[in-house]
Amino acid sequence: MEIETRLQPPLDLTIVSTMKPEPVNPDAIAALQGVKHSFQTDRNFQEIHCSSDAAAELQEIAPACLRLASKLTANAELGSLYRMQASSDHDHFIILALNPEVPNAPGPRLVGLHTDHTTDIDHLAVELTSLL
Amino acid sequence: MGNNELIQYLSRSGNITGSFLVSPSGSYLAGDLPDFFDSTKIPVIAEEGYTVLETIRTKVPDAKEIRLDTHLLAIFLRDLGRTLLVVLVNDSAKANSAKIAIDVVARRYLPEGG
Numbered sequence: 001m002e003i004e005t006r007l008q009p010p011l012d013l014t015i016v017s018t019m020k021p022e023p024v025n026p027d028a029i030a031a032l033q034g035v036k037h038s039f040q041t042d043r044n045f046q047e048i049h050c051s052s053d054a055a056a057e058l059q060e061i062a063p064a065c066l067r068l069a070s071k072l073t074a075n076a077e078l079g080s081l082y083r084m085q086a087s088s089d090h091d092h093f094i095i096l097a098l099n100p101e102v103p104n105a106p107g108p109r110l111v112g113l114h115t116d117h118t119t120d121i122d123h124l125a126v127e128l129t130s131l132l
Numbered sequence: 133m134g135n136n137e138l139i140q141y142l143s144r145s146g147n148i149t150g151s152f153l154v155s156p157s158g159s160y161l162a163g164d165l166p167d168f169f170d171s172t173k174i175p176v177i178a179e180e181g182y183t184v185l186e187t188i189r190t191k192v193p194d195a196k197e198i199r200l201d202t203h204l205l206a207i208f209l210r211d212l213g214r215t216l217l218v219v220l221v222n223d224s225a226k227a228n229s230a231k232i233a234i235d236v237v238a239r240r241y242l243p244e245g246g
Contacts (some may be wrong), residue, residue, distance in 0.1 A: 057191050061187055064154050065187055072176075072184065073200055076170075076173040078202055078220075079184060079202025079204030079205055080202055081200055081202050083201040083210070084200050084201070085200075085201075086185075086195045086198050087195065088192060088194040089194065095193075122227070
């Protein structure tokens with residue numbers, strides 16, 4: 001059966017998922033162009049995979065960042081957040097919500113990536129989704 | 133480049149749905165806002181935008197821009213030092229072009245190069 005996947009809003013982040021997703025292949029994520037570090041959590045920010053101490057540092061602030069950013073877009077009536085990205089002159093830090101579009105599926109996963117600043121994040125997001 | 137000049141440049145770029153500049157205290161400084169946008173939300177966006185930036189900077193100290201993608205828009209929040217630039221893009225396919233325009237105005241707005 002073909003499983004359709006796409007980026008989706010993280011729905012209500014307070015909902016408790018009963019199934020912990022399997023990690024997307026960490027080696028495949030590490031092989032994506034520009035990726036330095038990565039982490040994966042379930043929707044409750046429980047760790048599924050963390051590639052390094054640097055990734056763990058970013059994972060630590062992911063819940064606060066997503067909650068604050070979700071609050072901003074909701075309060076401003078600008079829509080439901082499904083992805084956020086912070087950029088400096090040297091790096092990108094991106095958090096994506098990846099939801100399998102199948103009934104009773106585990107997830108969604110949250111994937112955090114630390115990449116170099118030349119990375120095309122839109123292209124990276126498409127490649128990442130294709131790994132599911 | 134002044135506040136109004138910056139907004140006019142972005143409005144002419146063709147890839148940007150709307151933009152505005154706001155002070156750290158939430159005061160509206162200049163903008164070109166789309167009809168759907170509720171301008172009473174500007175102080176909230178400023179306050180919460182700076183809060184998100186500060187949270188990210190606890191681990192990424194030199195972060196200067198946030199991009200938020202929703203099912204409606206791509207929203208860029210760019211710290212320009214004394215102001216926060218907020219840019220709305222209603223077609224995510226145009227977000228990379230919008231980002232280039234934001235980098236251009238940031239370099240012109242900030243003497244040290246944005």
